[in-house]
Amino acid sequence: MSLKLLLLISLLLQCVTSSMVEVEEAYLKWVKQIGSFNHSLFQKPTNKFDPCLTIQVSKNPRLLGAFTSIQKAVDSIPLVNECRVVISLSAGIYREKVEIPKTMAYITLEGDSVENTIIEWDDTADRLGQSGKPLGTFGSATFAVNSPYFIAKNVTFKNRAPSPPSGALGKQAVALRISADTAAFISCNFIGTQDTLYDHIGRHYFENCYIEGSVDFIFGNGLSLYRDCHLHATSNKCGALTAQKRENMLQETGFSFVNSKVTGSGALYLGRAWGTFSRVVFAYTYMDNIINPRGWYDWGDKNRDMTVFYGQYKCMGPGAEYGGRVSWSRELTPQEAQPFITLDFINGYEWLPNL
């Protein structure tokens, strides 16, 4: 806290006393500091890929040896799990909430096909849970992962809560929440409106995924790489694609979107600064004509203009135009973009399955 304050004060002092060139230089140095990475905060990963068990789940009650509920299949796995278990889902619509406990590592969820393998529920943050208290955004998730080394392939995660009227409170409705390190989502769909994908904590990889929502539809404090993904906005007024929650300079988190595309309806902010040091980069990404020209919103807190790290790198399409962007976002240089655009961003070479 005091370090942040000191840096801010020194930057402010510099702004008052130096020429524009020096201010620019100080800003670039600041950007470099904020945009740099030191992954020493994460543990060294030790993933396991060879399955020791495959469990079948099917909506067909006559299929011998198969569970009809995903949660029941999860509950059959040792609570402290030490080898990879594949949960194989037959095509079908699974209407249930699912939660994977913290100690149940190495779970793979494999759908028959992404279009026909759907897990859905419709909780919102203001709905009362079993304790009689509101579920909150955290508890609204249709599918919640609390354990490391999770993999999902070809599954649609959905929250079916209807799109809330503008300004309504308590209508956050999460489709998937990932609250653990080293998770990979390959060819998955995430469907919801407000707060679809809670990218909460840890290093995550999303490849060839479709993510749909209206406001803050990818949000949280994860360190995540989204590659070849399709981000689709359904906001009828003002929406926001991301709300990244990095809270201080020492947190190694941020979202990076590479080789992706943004479509739908707008006007859409690329991001809102949920955390003071929010960090988001879009690289080589196509943006349709639905992006608010300002691009980013500081959540009404001017101080965040100095601490967020928001950048684009070689994006294309009518929404990628840099002309109207807020002065505190940047078209990155190759050097600034470098830490964000490869698997190294999430130490992917150390823990991702062979893709």
Ligand SMILES: *[C@@H]1O[C@H](CO)[C@@H](O)[C@H](O)[C@H]1NC(C)=O
């Ligand atoms: C990363 O952080 C560790 C521990 O805080 C420190 O010892 C190391 O020098 C740092 N590395 C870089 C490249 O900043």
Ligand SMILES: *[C@@H]1O[C@H](CO)[C@@H](O)[C@H](O)[C@H]1NC(C)=O
């Ligand atoms: C997803 O399913 C399709 C068939 O629908 C298959 O071709 C593809 O390999 C699967 N993807 C993954 C990552 O398993």
